Amino acid sequence: MAQPTFRPTRAQKGLAVRLKVNGVDRNLDLQPWTTLLDALRDRLGLTGTKKGCDHGQCGACTVLANGRRVNACLMLAVMCDGFSITTIEGLAKPGELHPLQQAFIEHDAFQCGYCTPGQICSAAGLIAEGRARSVEEIRELMSGNICRCGAYPNIVAAIEQAMAKQAAGRS
Structure with missing residues (x-):
């Protein structure tokens, strides 16, 4: 008997997500369950945003999404497609603290x-x-x-x- 052929679904292939992070356009291929926090830390290397409770209770992961403060651990990155995201790394100007x-x-x-x-x-x-x-x-x-x-x-x-x-x- 022949083995069944595995065909990945759209969800398994990932979704294209476009974010403007700290003023820089970023195009990412992410699984639909990837949180904004994990996309920032693991995919973009912006580790200033911290993973604390991972339940939206501590605020360590707070970033600005279109100017509004959000818990990045509770936001799926795909929900932020097209958003402007500001992390702690993006607040200061070169040579000048916020x-x-x-x-x-x-x-x-x-x-x-x-x-x-x-x-x-x-x-x-x-x-x-x-x-x-x-x-x-x-x-x-x-x-x-x-x-x-x-x-x-x-x-x-x-x-x-x-x-x-x-x-x-x-x-």
Whole structure:
């Protein structure tokens, strides 16, 4: 009896996914179940975005998708086809830190640093949303990002500084 011939299905062959990551157009051939997090880390080598809980509970994987903060571990890469993705590696300009990165340094807003990329990307999205007007609102709107070291007061202070700097720049 002849052996059956294996014919891969479309899902097994992979799907073409186009992303603009940190300003660079990237064309990827991905399995449909590949998360945005795995595409960024494993396929594009952008390891600044961290894999923490892999369940969307810690925020270590937060990136900006079309300017909105998202948990990359919960997003399938194919759902982001055509999106502009900004990771921690894409926030700074050459030779110049992003104001949030600078504020995190100045306020010692990290200890182990594992959550820092997600915290900074989330804070960048928070500032762009323009909804936070007080310390309490910053805390509430950043509550999806966990810092196991407990650097929350310094994180909030850094975000306040960056918000004030941005507001002063608009004046």
